[in-house]
Amino acid sequence: MSVPRNMFKELVDRKLWPIALVLVIALVAVPVLLTKKAPTDIVTPPSGPLPYSSGTTLPAISVQTAPGNSNLGGKGRNPFTPQHVATTSTTAVVASVTTPSTGTTTTSTGSTGVSSTGTSGGSGTSSSTSSSSSGSTPAPTSTTPAPAPKPAPIGLTSTQAYHVSLAITTANGGVNTIDPLERLSILPSKQEPMLIDLGVLQGGHSVVFVVEPGTVVSGAGTCTPGPIDCEILTLNPGQTEGISRQTASGSTPVALFSVNSISADQFPSAAAANKARTTASDVGRQLLSRSPLSAISLFQYDPSVGAVVDLRNLTVGG
DSSP: OHHHHHHHHHHHHTTHHHHHHHHHHHHHHHHHHHTOOSSSOOSSSOOOOOOTTTSOOOOOOOOOOOOOOOOOOOOOOTSSSSSOOOOOOOOOOOOEEEEEETTTTEEEEESOOOOOEEEOOOOEEEEEEEEEOOOOOOOOOOOOOOOOOOOOOSSOTTEEEEEEEEEEOOTSSSEESSSOOTTTEEEEOOHHHHHHEEEEEEEOEHHHEEETEEEEEESSSSSSOOSSTEEEEEOBBBBBBEEEEEEEEEEEEEEEEEEEEEEEEEEEEHHHHHHHHHHOOOHHHHHHHHHGGGGGGOOOOOETTTTTEEGGOOOOOO
């Protein structure tokens, strides 16, 4: 008996022929089902426009390779040029005239129509400003440039005394002009003493200041003994100096100041001039007497010449 017939007889005897029949049918049916081709036309594409189309066509895009020019109205402006800078045709020319005997300063502008007059005082100046404007820009007018300030006299006569004008910034961002500046004045204020005005240096070219301990100065002035340990500061007219308060973590800026001018006041007599030369702030005198700075001894104020004498320039002759 062959092997297949023996296997069939064994399945019949054990009643397993139904399972064998199912296996045979599965072996034949599975390959047939797998070889069937899947349908490709499940979804039929619509013949009309898409249902979400708005009905309008998109604009055509054209690419231009050549550079184009934009026709924007108005004048071109350099973005790095400040907008508040006045043009040449509207720049005002300021003329300032100072009367030495009264300390009155008159300032006038040629093209802006603004004028102000200030009267000097012990602690500062007061000014009043009036302006006139029209709906249109005024036509440029011919103006004369302001003359350069006269240099201070190298030496004083017996009836003259030096006159100093100083400007210093305030805590709220303003500028305080002190004209005239009393000798031994404390800057920026008596409540915050950082500098003491010793007076005009002999020769009339600069003003001498004592730099109080804890004060840091920075700017165009000259320091003695040096920039790091500055005890005496000399500042010329037109130069700006910054003062800061020394702290444990560095320094805190306090103010900027500059000498506006150094001039000479004329008095009717030598006695009146000598009184003006010896006039000084009592608070500044007391603060100066307690100062521990050694460089002060090298800069002594001499009422006979009306100025501070630099003793370093003196030589001992035999």
